Every structure is written in C-alpha cells, then in structure tokens.
Amino acid sequence: MTPDRFDPPSANRLAASRQNEAMFPAVPEQNFHVRRMTLIALLIAAIVLPCVYVAIMALSDWRSRVADATDLTLRTVRVADEHALKVFDMNETLDARVVDLTEGLDDDGIRAREAAIHEKLRTMGGGYPQVAAVSIFGRDGSLLATSRFYPSPAISIGERDDFVGIRGGKDLDHVSKVMTGHVAGEQVFNTGVARRDADGAFAGVVSVALRPSYFDAFYRELLGGNDITPITMSLVRTDGAILARYPRNPRNPREPAAVAPHSPFAEALAQGRRAGVVKMHSDLDGDDMIVAFRRVGSYPVYVSCGYRTSAIWAGWYRHLSVLILSIFTPSIALWCVIWLSLRRLGAEQEAWERWQAEASMRRSIESAYRQSRKMEALGTLVGSVAHDFNNLLMILSSNVQIARRRGTPGLDRELSAMERALKSGQSLTRQLLGVARKQPLRNETLSLERWLPACRELLRASLGAKVSLVIDIGAEVWPMHVDVAELELALINVAVNARDAMPNGGRFTVRAANIHFRRDDDFPLSGEFVQLSLEDTGIGMAPDVLARAFEPLYTTKSQGMGTGLGLPQVFAFCERSGGLAAIDSAVGAGTSVRLYLPRATDEPAADAPPEANVDESGAPQGLRILLVEDNEEVAAGTEALLQMMGHQITCVFNADTALHLFDDAHARRARTGEPLPFDLVLSDIHMPGKMNGIDLAEAVQAFDTQLPVILVTGYAEELDRARHVDVRVLSKPFDIGLLEQLLRTIQHDLTQTGTDPAAQSTD
Numbered sequence: 001m002t003p004d005r006f007d008p009p010s011a012n013r014l015a016a017s018r019q020n021e022a023m024f025p026a027v028p029e030q031n032f033h034v035r036r037m038t039l040i041a042l043l044i045a046a047i048v049l050p051c052v053y054v055a056i057m058a059l060s061d062w063r064s065r066v067a068d069a070t071d072l073t074l075r076t077v078r079v080a081d082e083h084a085l086k087v088f089d090m091n092e093t094l095d096a097r098v099v100d101l102t103e104g105l106d107d108d109g110i111r112a113r114e115a116a117i118h119e120k121l122r123t124m125g126g127g128y129p130q131v132a133a134v135s136i137f138g139r140d141g142s143l144l145a146t147s148r149f150y151p152s153p154a155i156s157i158g159e160r161d162d163f164v165g166i167r168g169g170k171d172l173d174h175v176s177k178v179m180t181g182h183v184a185g186e187q188v189f190n191t192g193v194a195r196r197d198a199d200g201a202f203a204g205v206v207s208v209a210l211r212p213s214y215f216d217a218f219y220r221e222l223l224g225g226n227d228i229t230p231i232t233m234s235l236v237r238t239d240g241a242i243l244a245r246y247p248r249n250p251r252n253p254r255e256p257a258a259v260a261p262h263s264p265f266a267e268a269l270a271q272g273r274r275a276g277v278v279k280m281h282s283d284l285d286g287d288d289m290i291v292a293f294r295r296v297g298s299y300p301v302y303v304s305c306g307y308r309t310s311a312i313w314a315g316w317y318r319h320l321s322v323l324i325l326s327i328f329t330p331s332i333a334l335w336c337v338i339w340l341s342l343r344r345l346g347a348e349q350e351a352w353e354r355w356q357a358e359a360s361m362r363r364s365i366e367s368a369y370r371q372s373r374k375m376e377a378l379g380t381l382v383g384s385v386a387h388d389f390n391n392l393l394m395i396l397s398s399n400v401q402i403a404r405r406r407g408t409p410g411l412d413r414e415l416s417a418m419e420r421a422l423k424s425g426q427s428l429t430r431q432l433l434g435v436a437r438k439q440p441l442r443n444e445t446l447s448l449e450r451w452l453p454a455c456r457e458l459l460r461a462s463l464g465a466k467v468s469l470v471i472d473i474g475a476e477v478w479p480m481h482v483d484v485a486e487l488e489l490a491l492i493n494v495a496v497n498a499r500d501a502m503p504n505g506g507r508f509t510v511r512a513a514n515i516h517f518r519r520d521d522d523f524p525l526s527g528e529f530v531q532l533s534l535e536d537t538g539i540g541m542a543p544d545v546l547a548r549a550f551e552p553l554y555t556t557k558s559q560g561m562g563t564g565l566g567l568p569q570v571f572a573f574c575e576r577s578g579g580l581a582a583i584d585s586a587v588g589a590g591t592s593v594r595l596y597l598p599r600a601t602d603e604p605a606a607d608a609p610p611e612a613n614v615d616e617s618g619a620p621q622g623l624r625i626l627l628v629e630d631n632e633e634v635a636a637g638t639e640a641l642l643q644m645m646g647h648q649i650t651c652v653f654n655a656d657t658a659l660h661l662f663d664d665a666h667a668r669r670a671r672t673g674e675p676l677p678f679d680l681v682l683s684d685i686h687m688p689g690k691m692n693g694i695d696l697a698e699a700v701q702a703f704d705t706q707l708p709v710i711l712v713t714g715y716a717e718e719l720d721r722a723r724h725v726d727v728r729v730l731s732k733p734f735d736i737g738l739l740e741q742l743l744r745t746i747q748h749d750l751t752q753t754g755t756d757p758a759a760q761s762t763d
Helices: 011-023 029-101 107-112 114-126 161-167 212-222 264-271 309-406 412-435 448-463 484-501 543-547 566-576 632-644 655-672 693-701 716-722 736-753
Strands: 004-006 131-137 143-146 187-196 202-210 231-237 242-246 275-282 287-295 301-308 443-446 467-473 480-483 506-517 527-536 580-586 590-598 624-628 648-652 680-684 709-713 728-731
Touching: 029 114, 029 131, 029 187, 029 202, 029 212, 029 231, 029 275, 029 287, 029 301, 029 309, 107 114, 107 143, 114 131, 114 143, 131 187, 161 187, 161 202, 187 212, 212 231, 212 242, 264 275, 264 287, 287 309, 301 309, 309 412, 309 580, 309 632, 309 736, 443 484, 448 467, 448 484, 448 506, 480 484, 480 590, 484 506, 484 527, 484 566, 484 590, 566 580, 566 590, 624 632, 624 655, 632 648, 632 680, 648 655, 655 680, 655 693, 680 693, 693 709, 728 736
Parallel strands: 004 506, 467 506, 624 648, 624 680, 680 709, 709 728
Antiparallel strands: 131 143, 131 202, 187 202, 231 242, 231 301, 275 287, 287 301, 443 480, 506 527, 527 590, 580 590
C-alpha cells in the first residue's frame, strides 16, 4: 500500500488563503459541472453549427449551380433554336424557289435547260455558307441538275432513304441523316421537298445539302470559341439521329450517330415534347448531363444543349474547399480554445477538490492543534489537582491496607466499599492525568492487523447489539509506536460515543491507511503516520458541539451518562504519542474521528511465552528501605504499611536530605569499611528542593553501587526521563499489592545472588 501524501500549506499561505476566502468565496462544486456542460455545449455548437452552415451553404451552392447550369442551357438552346429555325426557313424558301424554277418542266425539259438551271442554282446556293449543294432529282431519283457540276454526273438516289421517304410522304425524311453526299462529296445532311407535275403526281425531289460543320462552327462560336467547355450542343432529328454536334469527344472518336434509345432525351423525343430539360447519363460524353432541348419550328429537328455535371461538381468542390477553409480554420482555433478551457477546468476542479480535502484536513488538524494548546494550560491545572488527589488516594489506600492487615472484625463491608471507591478514584485520576497529559505511557510497537482482531469482541461489547462493526485494515499498514492500553481505551471511548449517536442502530467502521506529512511546511505534524479512521453513521454533531468535542469535561449527554473525558482522552493520547486526533461531523451525516499515530521504526516483537511466576513462598523480611516522600501523611501510611510487612524504614522528606545520608554513609564506609545502611531506596519523583527523585536515583548510581531504586510518579514527562535510569518505576496511584510483589521480587533476587548491595565497596 503506497502511503498517502499530504502537502500542507505554510502559515503565510494559510493566512493568505483565509483572506482570499473572505474576499472571494469558494465556487460551489456544482458550478464546475455547469461550467463543464456550458463548455461542452459551446464545443458541440462550435462543431455542429459550422458543419450545419457548411452543409446548408454547400446544398444551396449546389442547387444554385444546377439552376445556373440549367438556365444557361435553356438560354443557349433558345439561341441555337433561333439560328436553326432561320437556316431551315431559308432552306425551305430556297427549295420553294427551285420548285418554282422547274415548274411545268418534266425531267427531259430540265435536262434540256440544264445549263441555265445550273447557273441559277449556283447563284441561289452559292451565297449561303451552310449550303453545300442545290440539286434537282427526277422521278426515278436520277440527278437532273446541280449547283456543283455541269453537266451533272450520272447519279441516282432512287434507293436512298430520304428520297424514298419524301416520295412516300414521310415528313421525317425531309431532313436526312448525315451522309457523304454524292454530289457535294463531303459530310452533309439534305433537306428536300417533292416536285409535282401538273396532275399533282410525284415528279422528283429538290434537295439542299447542308454542311454539319457550319452548325459546329456556329456552336463553337456560341460557346465562346473554346474547345474545352462543359457545354455540348447538338442538332438532332426526331428519331434521335445526330446531324451536328460540338464539341466532339476526343476520348471517343467513333461517337454514336444517334442518341441512346432509352435515355430520357430519346424518350422525350419519342413523346413529341417540343421543349424541356432532362438529366441523364450521356454515352456520347461519358458523363452525367443536364440537357435542355427545343424543337426547331415544325421541322423534324431538335436543338439540344447539355451541361456536364462533373463541371458543376468541380466548381462546387472548389467553392466548398474555400468555404471549409474560411469557416473551419477559425472554428478549429475555437475548438482548441474550448478544449484547452475544458482541460483547464478539469485541472481547476482537481485542484479545487484537492484544496477542499486539504483545507478540511487542515481545519480539523489546526483545530486539534489549537485544542492541544488550550488543553496544555488546562493540563497543568488538572495535573496538579490529580497529583494531590493521588496523594490522598495513597493515604486512604495505605490506611485501608493497614486496617486489613491488623484485622478489624465487623468492618469488612465498610472497608470493601472504601476499596471500591479507591478503584473508582484511581480510574478517574488516570483519566484526568491522561487528559492533562500527565499519565505515563508505556509505548511499544504494535501491528494493527494482528492486534485488532483480538480487540474485536471488546469493540462489539462497547457498541451493543444494534450496531454492526466493520474493520477494514490492509495487510500493508505500518506498525505503530503506542501505548496499547491507552489505544484500547481510546477505541472504546469512540465506540461508546458512536453507540450513543446511533440509538436505532447503524454501522461503525474502523479503517487504517498510511499517510506522510511533509517537513517542508510549517505544520504541527511531519513524518510518517498511520491514519486510524473511526466512522459511524449516527446523528452527527452540530458545529458548536463539534468545536468543543475535545474539550475536557464537556458533554452533551444527560447527567450520569458521561463525564466529558472520553474524547479528550483520545485527543491527549494521540498527542502524547507524537500524533494528533481530528474529528469531522455534520448533522445527519455521521462522525469520523481520525487518529494520526506515529509509524514505528522497528517491527513488532513476536509473542513471547509467559514468564514463570516468582516463587512467592515466604514473605520478604529484613529489607532496609530508605523512604523519600514529601507528603507526611503519605509517608506515614506507607512507612506503617511497610513496617507491617517486616521491613526497616528510614523516612526523609526530600531528595536533598536523602543524598546527605548517602554522602555520610559513603564517607563512614570509606573510613571504617562500615556497609551502607540501606538495601533499597523507595522515592517519590516530584518533591520540593533542589533535587527530585530521578536526580537522587542518578546520584545513588554514581556511587558505583547496585542498590535497587524504586521511583513513584504520576507525571508522564518524569516517567520518560526515569526510563533512562536503571530503576523500577511505579505510576501513581499504585496498588499496595503491586509494591509488595515488587519487594518480594527484589528480596528473591538478593537471595539468589547471595549478595548484599549495601556491603559492596566503592573502593
């Protein structure tokens, strides 16, 4: 398990943050969601709106281009229609003049006057660039006269489709397909009319051969003289036969001679529609086309104008590219700005949440730190009172033991009541000294994962049947350096408070995690700690109650239900262990008490086998004890009790006097070899004078003697110092039986070694 890391701010930054909090209130957490949703909405709008705009503009541009192309084809086809109509009308007039010229003449008569007719035909047809030849054919299709040759060659068109059709009265064949003319000798299509004799019978055909190239040249000029154009122009018969076309498809030199039979244009021709627009795929152009067409007057001919949709697409793509660049270039910049804003907002939220967590922890720890300073002053007062109370308890305890040992018939009930009161007083004094930080701690290395299971039943008993217990301790939680008894008492105190906060039942959870406080900042804690979290689902605390939760003697429980020393003991225990306690709570949200206890540098010791009991046969007799006690009544009671145990007592009232006794005894021993007059020193630690009990013990040990020393104290700071001296320590108020057992152990040791400490020489 990787330890959590906490980075507390310095005192200056903390003050600045408080000032900022006053000037600029913290943004509520839900605002981050609103701001994020706003930015996401802006991002979506910044993406969707340009896309919608581009799509609308692209669709509008496409429709506009299609409409423009359609309009262009319609206008162009009208011009081509007017031109074709003039040409065909002129041809019709020319045909009529030739018919008039040959009126009343049969085939022989025309041959007889061929020379004159040839000149007139050459004159009539020579002035028109579209006319390749003007010819007169007889009843059997033989050439009678032409504007191109004189005399006329022997040519017959009797089997040609247009001649047969005109003779049969078919209107379509008045305009032939493109062919290589026999007379003109070039690519032409013929427009012809029938000649009639006086009886109205068919007498032959007058034909005008028109050049398709003339129409091609006109269409080229109409389209701007550019061979590379998206527009195509065509002159088509009603059966789909192509008479003229521009431009020719360079990729398809062998173009079909007719419109595809099943194309929309061919179907429009078959339906006889006079004008219209169709969209189709053109095999001639190999492309999709928009084709506008019009019928040329009453002639069996149509003019058509087609526009390549590929050209429309190309122009549309170019415009769309410019549109996309112009729209999406700033849009991409806007997307990046919004995306960066979202990233920054995420970082701000993470920092805000981290700051909130740190601020919450900082507030609770600072509150605990202020509480510790307040309790330090209170502890001095409580400690003095508890110390004096300890002396009173010692007087009462020793005298009760004296009464027990002397035998007092009829007073057993009263003595038992006094002993019960003594135990209650000792427990209360221990709590008071613990809250005042004067109770000695017996710290040892503790592994939570091994210790808590054994403590589970004790916690269940403290919580009651209605509250469920959950213990969540990881396998990698660090060992702690604590007083096990005080830790157990702290857990019980918190569990009892949790039980009272959950009268209808609930859940009490014990969690543990590793945490590291940095040394870089000015903060009460630094180093590695184990965070022990004790959480309940109870009614919680109001802010005013929470502010005083660790205050000694403060309780919200009814009279007789609480002493106000439970949570203060927890706080004092944590602080004296080198850590802190913090509490978080809200009404209806439960309470969480966090204990920060220092990590142990060594591993917990393995469970040792129980030690063998000291042989208690026989009472210790004859120990010469130097009793150092400043309280006369305590000294008198203790002296009397020890004398009843068979010991010889020398009593002095301060360490200075005791040291003078040792100096005198040491001097006599140096002169005469007389042994020291004491086997044991039993001394209080806290005494008036220049020296205290620890100073006395150190001075005694300086004489190079193995004289046993027992110190009695009720102050934790004195106990810490006493542990560095090779002495035995009893914490007040102590049980007389415990002292008796200790004296028996010392007597046993002296008996086993066969030595007399007082007899040892310093020389």
